[in-house]
Amino acid sequence: MTVGESxxxxxxxxxxxxxxxxxxxxxxxxxSIFFNPKKKQS
Incomplete structure (x- = not known):
């Protein structure tokens, strides 16, 4: 393997x-969005 290939x-x-x-x-x-739908977006 040459330097270029590596x-x-x-x-x-x-x-x-x-x-x-x-x-x-x-x-x-x-x-996390699917499992915590009531959680407020920060």
């Missing part, structure tokens, strides 16, 4: 981790 691979992994992170955070937010 940088590209690291970037791809980083991007996937960001997508998973935002997806999980979004899912938690949606779940």
């Amino acid at each position: 940088i590209q691979f690291a970037g791809l992994v980083y991007l996937i981790l960001i997508i998973i992170g935002f997806g999980t955070a979004g899912l938690i937010k949606v779940m």
